[in-house]
Amino acid sequence: MHIRRLYLTDFRNYAELVLEPTEGMNILYGKNAQGKTNVLEAIVLLATTRSMRAGRDSQMIRAGAERAQIHAEIVREREGEVDLFLTILPTDRKSVQINHLKRERVLDLLGQFNAVFFGASELAIISGEPADRRHFLNMEISQISPRYVYDLAHYRRVLEQRNRLLRDLREMRLPRKDSGLEVWNEQLVRYGTSLIRRRLFYIERLTPLAAQIHAELTDGKEKLELRYQPGIDLTSEELPRTQESGASTLMAAEGKDAGGEVSTGTVSPFTVVYDAEESQLRSLFERHLQRVLDEELRRGTTLIGPQRDDLVFLINAVDARIYASQGQQRTVALSLKLAEFCLMERFIGEPPVMLLDDVMSDLDDVRRRRLLKWVQGRCQTFLTCTNLRSFPKEILREAAVFHVRAGTVCFEGFGTHFSKEAPEQPIPEDAAVLKKEPR
Ligand SMILES: Nc1ncnc2c1ncn2[C@@H]1O[C@H](COP(=O)(O)OP(=O)(O)OP(=O)(O)O)[C@@H](O)[C@H]1O
Numbered sequence: 001m002h003i004r005r006l007y008l009t010d011f012r013n014y015a016e017l018v019l020e021p022t023e024g025m026n027i028l029y030g031k032n033a034q035g036k037t038n039v040l041e042a043i044v045l046l047a048t049t050r051s052m053r054a055g056r057d058s059q060m061i062r063a064g065a066e067r068a069q070i071h072a073e074i075v076r077e078r079e080g081e082v083d084l085f086l087t088i089l090p091t092d093r094k095s096v097q098i099n100h101l102k103r104e105r106v107l108d109l110l111g112q113f114n115a116v117f118f119g120a121s122e123l124a125i126i127s128g129e130p131a132d133r134r135h136f137l138n139m140e141i142s143q144i145s146p147r148y149v150y151d152l153a154h155y156r157r158v159l160e161q162r163n164r165l166l167r168d169l170r171e172m173r174l175p176r177k178d179s180g181l182e183v184w185n186e187q188l189v190r191y192g193t194s195l196i197r198r199r200l201f202y203i204e205r206l207t208p209l210a211a212q213i214h215a216e217l218t219d220g221k222e223k224l225e226l227r228y229q230p231g232i233d234l235t236s237e238e239l240p241r242t243q244e245s246g247a248s249t250l251m252a253a254e255g256k257d258a259g260g261e262v263s264t265g266t267v268s269p270f271t272v273v274y275d276a277e278e279s280q281l282r283s284l285f286e287r288h289l290q291r292v293l294d295e296e297l298r299r300g301t302t303l304i305g306p307q308r309d310d311l312v313f314l315i316n317a318v319d320a321r322i323y324a325s326q327g328q329q330r331t332v333a334l335s336l337k338l339a340e341f342c343l344m345e346r347f348i349g350e351p352p353v354m355l356l357d358d359v360m361s362d363l364d365d366v367r368r369r370r371l372l373k374w375v376q377g378r379c380q381t382f383l384t385c386t387n388l389r390s391f392p393k394e395i396l397r398e399a400a401v402f403h404v405r406a407g408t409v410c411f412e413g414f415g416t417h418f419s420k421e422a423p424e425q426p427i428p429e430d431a432a433v434l435k436k437e438p439r
């Protein structure tokens with residue numbers, strides 16, 4: 001899968017941009033605040049409908065303009081070419097056209113195009129709060145399961161309503177009977193189970209891949225383990241296992257449910273044949289809910305469920321969040337993202353696009369080289385950096401180099417710029433330079 005052309009209109013600091021990247025490595029270099037990350041952000045929006053940055057959607061509209069537009073011609077090996085068009089409006093609303101047809105829902109974009117983003121913000125997956133890790137799961141799973149997004153939206157609504165009711169019951173001391181709580185319980189369990197099952201499925205497959213990649217990046221010195229800590233206690237019972245083999249594709253079924261267009265030829269991660277396990281997990285959730293109900297009524301809030309899920313990362317059996325150095329945490333985040341790439345490739349049947357934002361300054365020489373070798377020849381990559389000095393020559397030679405300056409992107413050739421760039425001036429060895437200047 002690759003982007004043949006990307007067009008931006010009034011997006012961030014781009015009035016008008018037409019970018020024709022190569023199918024391999026594309027390096028966007030330039031000084032700070034020139035618009036490098038903005039290009040990656042536009043691509044992330046096409047893949048996920050959301051920016052990786054915090055803030056309101058309307059902030060992405062170029063100052064003084066009425067709307068922002070992102071348009072891309074995507075070449076997919078399995079599903080053919082597709083033309084995606086995303087418009088961002090000042091009201092914070094977005095609209096989507098797929099192959100020039102307007103879609104009712106922005107979420108229809110999901111599954112059309114896939115990309116994996118890695119930047120400084122990904123460190124939060126390791127060092128941040130549980131909510132950051134749940135956000136990571138949500139973003140990743142949503143790209144391969146439209147149904148997950150719908151269930152997540154339902155779950156959030158149910159949770160909000162249920163919490164409101166629990167608060168009312170506590171504060172107004174209303175009787176529980178006839179309050180409607182049973183209905184909310186049933187829905188909480190239904191959508192919550194769906195989220196937990198998909199997260200379980202995803203994490204089970206992500207874990208060995210991330211461990212393997214992390215071992216490669218660290219020369220086998222660090223053993224990475226990933227543990228799912230579900231927001232309902234699953235330890236007392238046997239964990240339900242999801243299965244792939246012999247199943248019809250749920251993604252296709254999901255496509256119908258969710259109104260998305262998903263080809264039946266796509267192998268989905270969520271091919272399921274485990275109705276028994278679904279009911280097993282539901283009844284487990286129900287039982288736990290009954291157990292904590294009195295406490296919930298006392299506190300006026302929901303105490304269990306996927307809104308309390310977390311992930312724990314261990315490096316050589318020690319909690320990475322607490323003990324790992326910043327470089328180690330970054331490498332764990334990177335291993336996770338590369339594992340996510342592999343998983344996505346397996347599920348969609350072709351490599352997604354890789355977006356690497358400013359990774360050159362974060363990683364040491366060895367890890368940087370390994371990362372670049374890892375992506376080389378594997379997928380279309382967009383990599384941002386402030387200079388070309390830290391690139392191995394063999395990578396640079398094959399890369400398309402673009403210079404980004406004040407909202408313009410200029411193609412400079414295939415690695416040719418490297419030889420043109422002025423070498424760094426040597427720093428004088430003595431401190432003569434600090435002598436007072438003669439009057
Ligand atoms: N809505 C907007 N309208 C106009 N300009 C904007 C808008 N939003 C952001 N910008 C500008 O975009 C620039 C930042 O772009 P970007 O984050 O892509 O920089 P960068 O090249 O990645 O820099 P760095 O090397 O520091 O990461 C800033 O100058 C900012 O003022």
Ligand SMILES: [Mg+2]
Nearest residue numbers: 036037358384
């Ligand atoms: Mg940037």
